[in-house]
Amino acid sequence: MTTTVRPDAGRNASPYLYGEEAAEVARVLEAGQYGHTDVTEEFERRIASFLGVSDAVAVMSGTAALHTALLAAEVGPGHEVVVPSMTFCATVQAILAVGATPVFVDVDPATLCVTDPLIMDAVTDHTRAVMPVLFGGRAIDFSRIRRELAARDIAIVEDAAHAFGSPNGTRRVGATGDLTCFSFGPIKNLTCGQGGILIPRTRAEADTIRRIRLLGVVQSQAQRAQTTSYQVEGFGLRYQMSGINAAIGLAQLDHFEKAETTRRILWRVYRRALAGLDGVTLVDVDPDRSVPHLCQVLIPHRDEVHAQMKARGIGVGVHYPPNHLQPAFAQWRRDLPATEQVGREVLTLPFHQHLTENDIDQVVTALGQALKTVGAASCARS
Ligand SMILES: Cc1ncc(COP(=O)(O)O)c(C=O)c1O
Structure with a gap:
């Protein structure tokens, strides 16, 4: 699949320099x-x-x-x-x-x-x-x-x-x-x-x-x-x-105020755009209690949607695979049902200060398409 997204939407995260x-x-x-x-x-x-x-x-x-x-x-x-x-x-x-x-x-x-x-x-x-x-x-x-x-x-x-x-x-x-x-x-x-x-x-x-x-x-x-x-x-x-x-x-x-403002604006733009998508739950960082660092959603069929988004050139990621399921930490494993469900469903959308509102529209449009494609494939299987 060819990609038409701006390179910034293709990055999950990216450092932002102010020039000095x-x-x-x-x-x-x-x-x-x-x-x-x-x-x-x-x-x-x-x-x-x-x-x-x-x-x-x-x-x-x-x-x-x-x-x-x-x-x-x-x-x-x-x-x-x-x-x-x-x-x-x-x-x-x-x-x-x-x-x-x-x-x-x-x-x-x-x-x-x-x-x-x-x-x-x-x-x-x-x-x-x-x-x-x-x-x-x-x-x-x-x-x-x-x-x-x-x-x-x-x-x-x-x-x-x-x-x-x-x-x-x-x-x-x-x-x-x-x-x-x-x-x-x-x-x-x-x-x-x-x-x-x-x-x-x-x-x-x-x-x-x-x-x-x-x-x-x-x-x-x-x-x-x-x-x-x-x-x-x-x-x-x-x-x-x-x-x-x-x-x-x-x-x-010296420029941190710009980071605060931009990150809050971008997160709210995502919140507005995602509100129209069925089956998507936004993880609430609450911009009144944060300088948002991540924008994440919980979705069904996360792995397939992740692959679809990557194929569309969108820089999605997963934060984080649960630690109690990691091989190195297996001896401290216990039952953590919410974390295990989140670990299967969480998808991190591109979130950094180079993004524009238009990039976010593209990401959310691509997410809607990916969910539809994956949903249709899953219906066909069942
Ligand atoms: C939740 C959390 N804790 C600790 C760290 C470790 O910080 P550093 O990478 O600066 O060592 C990170 C880094 O990404 C993190 O996300």
Whole structure:
């Protein structure tokens, strides 16, 4: 089948540059600030100020942020971590990296997010952390369970990889008191190329995180330049963010308002266009609670529709195959009926800032045609 769609509709996701990133990177390269330098620290201050928090600690990826967060929350062997199976495998790998046990839970199929009862039903005396995922960018309000979890010494570690900038009530995600982890990977709402950031809960936790992300060494570059040695004060990894990545993030942050506006407009355009299609359920990120990161639908015969859309040149994808069904995580498998159904039905439509309203019309028209073709073939079979 020949394709007439614009190349942008053929991409499921795509980084969006505002024009100053390359010059900012060149400036850092010319200054020789490749490693963790003042540029990284400026990025941390600017992100903290943007989110309205007192501190933020930058690391090399969202996965590194999740791993460091669990280490800082003293999660380790013998502990359970409650996590939705419906997430990117990075969330689960971070739990395994600290030697803890993932306890997979279901999600609400309307939002692909966990709910208070789903979390609390999975909590046991061994639980040390819960790791909700702010799916598609949607903020979750934990105010009803935060106190009970704290009383049981259970940390809420928010996987907010999708949710940079999302509002949560009158504040932004990251500013509501939980240990929050963002990703600045290539296709996120804000990109550093690769990168992540943690929002610590206390000053002491920030110090621990800074120590862990720099191989356990606590001296600053300036202090180290003055002495003949350095001190390793605990466990650590080389997880710091380079000045090169921070420079990209700083240039992006200057334009974040455009990302917020465009992403909300595009998601609402999809919502309007999809309302006319029978048999399609839009996963609700609620643009009043998010800077939308994904646009997803639940549909019957997903695999066939996916193939039809690909044949029409449309960049569809699947986020995510459920983790509890992955071979590497089989020993923690349990019955999660909603996640299994979503895993069979979810289709991610192209969603990025290069899209036009016309692209979205083409995607939705193609989806309507694909559903018709697949529906007719399935009727003929039965
Ligand atoms: C839900 C979720 N968690 C964690 C990550 C890991 O972030 P990174 O790719 O920056 O390591 C991602 C990345 O896509 C993600 O989507």
